[in-house]
Amino acid sequence: MLPPEGHPAASSGQVCHLQKSLYGLKQASRQWNTEFCGELLDFGFSQSYDHCFFYQQSGSHFTCLIIYVDDVLVTGSDPQCIAALKAYLDRLFTIKELGFAKYFLRVELARDAAGTYLNQRKYILDILANVGMMDCRPASTPFPQGLKLVGKSGILLTDPDKYCRLVGRLLYLNLTRPDITFCVQQLGQFVNSLSSSHWDAAIHVLGYLKGCPSKGFYYSAGGDSSLVAYCDADWATYPNTRRSVTGYCIFLGGSLISWKTKKQCTVSRSSAEAEYRALSMTVCELQWISYIASNFQLSIPTPIPLFCDNQGTLHIVANLVFHECTKHLDIDCHLVRDQFKSSFVIPQKVSSHLQLADMFTKALGPVVFAFLTSKLGMKDLHLGPT
Template structure:
């Protein structure tokens, strides 16, 4: 390591004696990231401006992509020889361990078939159930009781709130491959400060749902089309405490689910049309980000991208923004939707309420409609956990 400014140069053959580990220093992670990224750039990789963990290398005959998480690296490419060259280069620098084809990465299990790639977190789910003592519990068919709306201070305070916080933290990481629990985890995460018995009961209900489908995960088809399709929805004034609306969206690449989110809106909407329009703005921003990533991969996304919703008023505002009584309370940045519509990036379209997949991300549904919409997300389950 280099000595900080102000220290005299040391004689040749001398080393610095550290009083604490490098991993304990505040700047250790920043310095490691700077050094590692510099070595990748020196090898010819380009760091994506839209995802700083992604590094790409394009040549006339091949393509390489590299994703890093601290010191864990996932490499893919069109030429096996180029991947081996990258491994050799990193091994000379850091003495790495090559684990071969990816099967387990940061808790995500990867299964490859001739028809596509399957991502799931079955082991992670079973570990959670084991730690909570619920491995033998009775499964449920929905992630939340139908119509449930959690509130703060509903029930007696938990004597061990840290147990609830650890559980929700693990469930947040599970969202990576389980879009079906996104809404319930978002609801549970609002009460980390002072959880009550009702919040704990809801989290146990979610674990019972996971018990019934631990191996469910995302399936990405090999021969899928490159067309993006987005569904968005908003549950107007659904929060009983703040009366803020909940935004939910999901975006498909062909038939494969690519991106999804559930988030409470930052301001109170005065009408359902305003809530839907804010959800539309959030979805458009996500679509723009995905299109930028596609450009990094040199992939052309057909435009305009369909935006499917079940609110006719929001579509009218996009096409003809003269409904002053409904739009005067919207922030200026929400009109990014109008700009992208005029540029031909997105095409908002009306669909029936029963076909709105984004309902899964905005409210607690009954078993029938929940199963129907969930079957359309393209999730796959290899086998169920024995009861």
């Protein structure tokens, strides 16, 4: 670091050698992470596959923590182990203890003996107030039914920065709101070619959030460790590129823990091909969750039910011979089939009207959307602002 102007001991060409990192420097975050992780490892913690998660098994007691820069969330089965960890961190870094978690990274937590409720009500109301939508009329769905956005449609926006800021906030809101996942993924595709139609679609999402700002998840404390997954694909959903979109959701003991909407990397030549790529992505996520679950000392029962509504895809999984029409799916087929043969997953047929992942691939009508949202386990404990 260059010495400040007027420093009496500094001569030409000299720089300051820092003994510790300072906020704002390019290397500060990396140095802080290296220092903090090293101290946790020295204390006996192990780093998970997810590098933000640390855990420690001491006899029959289990302690874990999650870090985000310098914010730490700690939990465990033994209060004495937690107290020893906090004393150790306070001796090294002088921490500030805030007690039981009630508001962490803009996520509100409410707890009782039966479980934990998560929502981002305050964050949603802040977004509405910032955009000036507190008095708007609520909408019943995030997107109008059947809406598909395309690039450069309508009048170009004169101030694209406000759209980008809004989409960035909605992306973070997706942490507890799977009901807007598909809409946010669609809005994020057009940050480089914005028009009035994209802004109107984003405003419609805010209208939906106005009607249910406190909707969130209630995670029961008595659930089991079984996994259930749903995956779906909407074939050639993008008019400009004709790529398909993948959607999946995964439940642990009846509670939704993972969901995603993602545009596929290549063009699929049939709906079965698009569904198979969605199946492959879901299997990868199930493998990742099983690795994390092992760090939590959870034993995941296998095979894991994996529900798909495309019969042709299920036939490809069960067929041990590659045909001419499916040889271009070689990698995806091997991945899913190997996990099927090892009894890690068991793909099963589900009716289209019971396919929970359908809401992650397209804009649905109010009746179907409300039905699928209720099946995801989302609850609203407060009324929206009037």
